Amino acid sequence: EPEVTQTPSHQVTQMGQEVILRCVPISNHLYFYWYRQILGQKVEFLVSFYNNEISEKSEIFDDQFSVERPDGSNFTLKIRSTKLEDSAMYFCASSDNPDNGGETDTQYFGPGTRLTVL
Amino acid sequence: AQKVTQAQTEISVVEKEDVTLDCVYETRDTTYYLFWYKQPPSGELVFLIRRNSFDEQNEISGRYSWNFQKSTSSFNFTTTASQVVDSAVYFCALSEGLTGANSKLTFGKGITLSVRP
Numbered sequence: 001e002p003e004v005t006q007t008p009s010h011q012v013t014q015m016g017q018e019v020i021l022r023c024v025p026i027s028n029h030l031y032f033y034w035y036r037q038i039l040g041q042k043v044e045f046l047v048s049f050y051n052n053e054i055s056e057k058s059e060i061f062d063d064q065f066s067v068e069r070p071d072g073s074n075f076t077l078k079i080r081s082t083k084l085e086d087s088a089m090y091f092c093a094s095s096d097n098p099d100n101g102g103e104t105d106t107q108y109f110g111p112g113t114r115l116t117v118l
Numbered sequence: 119a120q121k122v123t124q125a126q127t128e129i130s131v132v133e134k135e136d137v138t139l140d141c142v143y144e145t146r147d148t149t150y151y152l153f154w155y156k157q158p159p160s161g162e163l164v165f166l167i168r169r170n171s172f173d174e175q176n177e178i179s180g181r182y183s184w185n186f187q188k189s190t191s192s193f194n195f196t197t198t199a200s201q202v203v204d205s206a207v208y209f210c211a212l213s214e215g216l217t218g219a220n221s222k223l224t225f226g227k228g229i230t231l232s233v234r235p
Contacts, residue, residue, distance in 0.1 A: 035223070043163070043209060045222040056222055091163060106153070107223060109163035 002026045004110035006092050012116045013082055021077045021113045023092030032075045033093040033107060034067065036060070043091065049075065082117045089114050120145045122212050124226035131200055132234050138196045139229045141210030147171075150214045152186065152193040153223065157207040169193065200233045207231075 005024045013019050025032050034046040048055040049067055066078045075094075079086055093107040121144040131137050143152065154166040167177060169186050177184045181198045197204055207228045213221040 033222070042227045043211075043223075043225040045224070048222060058222070089161065106165055106168055108165060109155070111160075111162040114161075 004092055004094055004108055006090075006110040006113050008113060009111065010114045010116070012118065015084055015117055016081050019079050019082055019115065021079075021090050021092075021115070023075045023077070023094075023110055024073050025075055025092065025094030026096075026108060027073070029094035029096050029108075031055075031095045031107075032067075032069070033095075034077045035091045035093065035109075036088040037091065037112075038088045046077075046090075079115075082115075084117050087115055087117045120147075120150075120212050120214055120224045122210050122224055122226035124210055124229050126229045127227070128230045128232070130232045130234065133201060134199050135233075136196060136198050137200055137231065138194055139208050139210075139231065141193045141195070141226060143191050143193065143210070143212045145212060145214055147214040150212060151221075153211040153213070154184065154193075154195050155209045155211060155225075157209065157228070159206070163209070166195075197231075200231075202233050202235055205231060205233045 004026055007022045011019055030050060032049040035043050036046055037043045044060060045058050046061045047057040047067055052069060064080045068076050075092060089112045091112045092110040095107045123142045126140055129137055150171045151168050153168045156164045156166055167184055174186050174188055183196045185194045193210060207230050209228045210226045211223040213223050215221040
């Protein structure tokens with residue numbers, strides 16, 4: 001069964017450093033998302049991406065964050081200058097074209113990348 | 119603005135007990151989707167079910183069932199004869215709009231279910 005993959009599973013970085021979190025969405029999906037979960041808290045929406053541009057972003061997704069689909073398979077989240085409060089689990093998700101019917105437009109999540117900022 | 123409330127934070131049951139996880143949502147849209155996701159100790163988010171606002175039919179899948187009631191804005195999840203493998207954090211989520219695609223999910227805070235042998 002196709003699945004979303006994310007690398008690395010755990011990233012440790014120093015405050016102020018740039019990090020890039022990588023995701024490979026399910027291959028025929030068109031919509032891509034990033035969420036984060038601070039330890040012990042709820043999952044929060046960061047950004048959605050479709051047709052090579054951001055569709056929606058939350059207040060959390062400030063100028064320090066950016067997303068990119070550099071090729072036909074990867075979807076990345078970059079944090080330019082990490083802060084301590086960026087420490088969280090970051091989840092990538094993808095969903096299909098809703099015109100395909102059924103539940104194909106359900107968001108399926110990757111296993112997450114745990115980011116630790118020291 | 120959309121909001122999901124999971125008032126229960128932690129529930130502990132003994133194997134074979136039935137348990138219901140509550141979810142109450144708020145939205146101004148007439149068209150929306152409701153979801154349940156499971157987060158086992160390994161951390162990934164596993165999709166369980168989705169319902170659209172036009173479909174109030176209850177769903178049963180093996181030991182799991184979901185009760186959607188628009189009148190009370192609730193979408194509750196019941197596990198019958200619970201097992202240790204059901205131990206996880208369960209999240210209820212809501213998305214607004216005509217489709218689930220390209221719509222952000224708003225999650226509740228999650229309910230930690232512990233099933234003891």
